[in-house]
Amino acid sequence: MTRNKVLKIIGAGAASLLALLFIAWLAWVPFAEGPGYVFVTAWGERGSAPGQFNDPTGIAVHDGEVFVSDARNARIQVFDLGGRFKRAFGTKGDDPGQLGRPMNLAIANNELYVADYWNNRIVVFGLDGTFRRAIGREGKGPGEFNAPGGVGVASNGDLYVADFYNQRVQHLKPDGGFVSQWGQTGKIGIWAGEFNYPTDVAVAHDGSVYVADGYNDRVQVFGWDGKFLRKWGGPFGMNIHGPFNGWFATVTSIAVGPDGNVFAADFYNDRVQKFRPDGTFLTAFGTPAAGPAHTAIAVDVADDGTVYVVNYDANRVEKWRPRE
């Protein structure tokens, strides 16, 4: 075989590879289809005084107030929409009403649901901070948790809990009674309906359940009854991470906006990504990390479409609005 022939074969191979990569890029790296977001303001710094945080990890916006999990301070802080401190509640401990490490939050029927990662339970407060009840305990049986990361609440009060170390999502009645679980307890999986450290759940207005499947770098969507509907995040939505549009590097929080669009905190990529309910990528925004940690850990959306993001690295809350 002549040298020219070898070079031709190598050249053809390289061209084919480039063509394949280009096709893959077109197939798996979508262009933004929606307008971006503009940074409005931020508040908070490291500390334990009112308005300061020591590892903020969760957020929920409701009726003009912003509730923030302040994990290492073992409390929930409440602000107005401009970031002015209003009140705080919760103390460190494992007695009823106390908190270990509060993570993702949800608000439904004028109650705040706190996933307490450390105490293996969901703690429910009134919006004024009054302790109402606790759901679950440590374990791997029905209705038990091993580090719950987040909870979604359906319109009928049913709970969907991201049971982080048990590698499952549990569907519970409002009183904590077990209904069903998705995923096999303690078994990591990358196929549809399986989980790899699920971190959060959000329930849409139509009853669909969106799961932040943390280390599978994807979002999975289910019917209220657990029927798998769809998934997205990188090629095939199966644990392939990356920094591109529509790809993730650990999904740590999920929220559904007033128009049904889905917002996911893409932690190691320091951004929030926005999708249509069918998974079509719309846009992404966020703040680069100063280090050593990363920024976008939790997200929620107000009724007017304003997005509130917890910046874990900077110990602050950021407010973003849709670009006009």
Place this chain on the structure above:
Amino acid sequence: MKTIRQLMMALALLLPLVAANAASMTYTLQVDGLACPFCAYGIEKKLSSIKGVAKVDVDIKHGLVVVTMTEGAELSEQLARDKVKDAGFTLRSFSRIP
């Protein structure tokens, strides 16, 4: 008299060792990928469940976990390795702080 002096010297030599054993022992564990709180808290939680652990500090900047034991308690490398594995990580190194 010579015997008493020898005994006193031996005691003087042993005292620091006894004191060191009586003090709390501290261990440094190197673990990759601790930047996310779900990971860092998971490690803290699993290691805190070990009998005799007084405090667990996570240094995410350097990927280090520092475990301080209660007085007289020790941490075995195998147990630390198992707990780190339970938390979903791999223990890269284990050392006792002198």
